[in-house]
Amino acid sequence: MAHPRELIRKQAVALLLGATNAGVSVYASRVAPLISNGWQSELPAIIVYTMDESAEIFNQAPREYRRRVELVVEIHAEGNEALDDALDTLARQVERLLLMDDTLGDTVNDLQYVRSRMVLLDQSEHLTGACRLIFDAEYFDRHPGDLFNQSLPDLKSVKTEYSLGNAQPNPADRAKTIIEDLNP
Structure with a gap:
């Protein structure tokens, strides 16, 4: 089963692929497009990845976490006179496409824009x-997930014995309940 972060990245790529000025140069990897020789010929390009994630317990039982992961959409363009305009145009296209459905195709509960950062790269x-x-x-x-419940045996009977205020020290005097055939 795929990790939810993988599903989120792949859904973002699916929404952006062919729908922006970057065309089909949209990647779900930080590494692949940037290490290949001649990747600059594929500009503009979009790289989608996840970064920091935090979590808090939302429900105790079954244990369910509310997680927040940073979804990063990195846009690369050729460094010429039109660089800032090209980056702004692509950024607007990305924002509109991703925020059109704030559940990102039901892969997230909520998607919110947080910030942008513009950089100039002269490393090549x-x-x-x-x-x-x-x-x-x-x-x-949820942890454990739904598959955990499939590994548990069916509950077939319940047997209880109790003493009100421990007033019946003799087990024969205690109240008993037996429920059987719960899952015939």
């Missing part, structure tokens, strides 16, 4: 610029 022979859009993606995660 080609000057490029990037805009990093960060969204908070909130989702719920």
Whole structure:
């Protein structure tokens, strides 16, 4: 079973693929597009990944966590006179596409835009610029999951014995309840 973060990344890529000025240059990996030779010829490009995640207990039993992960959409464009305009145009396209459905195709409970960061990259022979859009993606995660319940045996009977205020020290005097055939 895929981790919810993987489903979130893949859904974001599916929504962006072919729907922005980046065309099909949309990747669900920080590494693959940036280490290949000549990746600058694929600009503009969009890279989708997740970063920091926090969690808190939402329900005690069954244990359910409310998680918040940073969904990062990094836009890269050629470093020329139109760089800022190209990054702004792509950023607006990404924001509109992702925030059109704040559940991101039911992969999250809520998706909210948080911040952007613009950078100029001159680490290679080609000057490029990037805009990093960060969204908070909130989702719920149960532990143990639904598969855990399938491994438990069916409850077939319940037997109880009790003494009110421990007033019946002799087990023969205590109240008893037996319920059987719960799952015939």
